[in-house]
Amino acid sequence: MTGSTATDAAIRFDGVGKAFAGPGGVPVHALDAVTLAVEPGAICGIIGRSGAGKSTLLRMVNGLERPTTGTVTVAGHDVGRARGAALRRVRREVGMIFQHFNLLASRTVAGNIALPLEIAGTPAGPIRARVADLIDRVGLRGLEGRYPAELSGGQKQRVGIARALATQPKVLLSDEATSALDPETTQTVLRLLADINRDLGLTILLITHEMAVVRDIASHMAVIEGGRIVESGPTYDIFTNPTHPTTQSFLGGVTGLTLPGFIAGRMLEQRPDGPAQEIIRVTFAGAHATDPMLSRLAVEQGIASNILAGAIEEVGPHPFGNLLISVDADRGAQARAYLERHGLLTKVLGYVR
Ligand SMILES: Nc1ncnc2c1ncn2[C@@H]1O[C@H](COP(=O)(O)OP(=O)(O)OP(=O)(O)O)[C@@H](O)[C@H]1O
Numbered sequence: 001m002t003g004s005t006a007t008d009a010a011i012r013f014d015g016v017g018k019a020f021a022g023p024g025g026v027p028v029h030a031l032d033a034v035t036l037a038v039e040p041g042a043i044c045g046i047i048g049r050s051g052a053g054k055s056t057l058l059r060m061v062n063g064l065e066r067p068t069t070g071t072v073t074v075a076g077h078d079v080g081r082a083r084g085a086a087l088r089r090v091r092r093e094v095g096m097i098f099q100h101f102n103l104l105a106s107r108t109v110a111g112n113i114a115l116p117l118e119i120a121g122t123p124a125g126p127i128r129a130r131v132a133d134l135i136d137r138v139g140l141r142g143l144e145g146r147y148p149a150e151l152s153g154g155q156k157q158r159v160g161i162a163r164a165l166a167t168q169p170k171v172l173l174s175d176e177a178t179s180a181l182d183p184e185t186t187q188t189v190l191r192l193l194a195d196i197n198r199d200l201g202l203t204i205l206l207i208t209h210e211m212a213v214v215r216d217i218a219s220h221m222a223v224i225e226g227g228r229i230v231e232s233g234p235t236y237d238i239f240t241n242p243t244h245p246t247t248q249s250f251l252g253g254v255t256g257l258t259l260p261g262f263i264a265g266r267m268l269e270q271r272p273d274g275p276a277q278e279i280i281r282v283t284f285a286g287a288h289a290t291d292p293m294l295s296r297l298a299v300e301q302g303i304a305s306n307i308l309a310g311a312i313e314e315v316g317p318h319p320f321g322n323l324l325i326s327v328d329a330d331r332g333a334q335a336r337a338y339l340e341r342h343g344l345l346t347k348v349l350g351y352v353r
Pocket residue numbers: 020021022028029030048049050051052053054055056057209
């Protein structure tokens with residue numbers, strides 16, 4: 001995913017804006033100059049707070065919303081300008097799953113999965129074969145005849161996924177698909193999505209307000225704030241080196257980036273006169289994630305550090321960690337230079353007396 005002008009992207013947003021009529025006729029700018037390309041086969045997570053514009057962005061991919069300015073292209077088709085048969089063709093390329101599953105209560109599992117094929121006019125025989133395949137793929141064999149009310153949340157979402165795949169789309173949109181599920185079921189649904197992405201080469205665009213979902217499944221990510229993309233790129237790069245304050249605050253929940261309150265409350269931006277401690281964020285990425293660098297800093301440079309917060313975890317298959325440390329401010333530059341020489345990323349967050 002890039003902000004560039006690659007033409008072979010599965011999904012492209014080019015300078016996309018969307019204004020809704022707000023109260024008293026004042027326009028609400030839900031999206032503003034969004035440019036983003038999602039490469040075929042990527043899993044792209046869009047993260048943002050409530051009202052940031054995530055749903056509006058997602059709904060443009062299947063033509064449920066049209067851009068006020070700019071273009072949205074899916075597999076080379078201009079969705080915003082497609083009408084009638086052309087729009088229906090684009091929509092067949094795009095499946096969607098929802099937070100609350102949106103299953104028809106009066107239809108069985110098999111009946112729900114068959115629905116998009118019936119709408120597309122597929123004959124009964126091929127529908128039966130396709131539904132049986134999909135039921136196997138999402139692990140629902142034996143439950144074909146059940147009704148939604150007789151299923152768990154995770155099973156309902158599997159039906160939703162099978163239904164979304166029925167017309168063999170190239171793109172799958174996920175609208176907070178795991179937000180209503182418990183953590184364990186969330187993991188099984190995310191694994192299923194990752195398998196589908198790998199086996200079918202499907203491009204997935206998902207919106208979420210949970211960084212853990214992005215960390216666990218997304219190859220790429222974009223952070224949206226006030227209708228604008230404030231940061232985008234490979235998930236690993238953004239986790240290891242977030243540049244925008246919104247990204248940093250989202251990451252605080254899943255990494256060791258949050259300072260304890262007693263430090264945060266008295267942190268100063270500028271170094272004060274007299275003795276002080278420098279607060280440094282140290283990011284350990286890739287091969288360096290498990291090196292005992294702080295011990296080496298003490299032994300080789302004679303610089304003692306206090307660990308204030310931290311976590312080591314995985315983004316996809318790669319380990320990475322963040323530590324917040326404090327060192328004597330007089331030795332801060334030396335400590336940072338040493339850590340950077342050994343492949344770690346450092347950033348001064350502030351000072352405390
Ligand atoms: N049909 C509409 N009419 C007027 N304003 C709208 C409409 N749809 C969305 N908005 C406004 O556009 C902005 C973005 O909304 P959107 O639903 O895309 O955000 P979101 O990030 O998906 O939020 P949430 O996580 O709460 O669903 C909000 O200010 C919202 O009130």
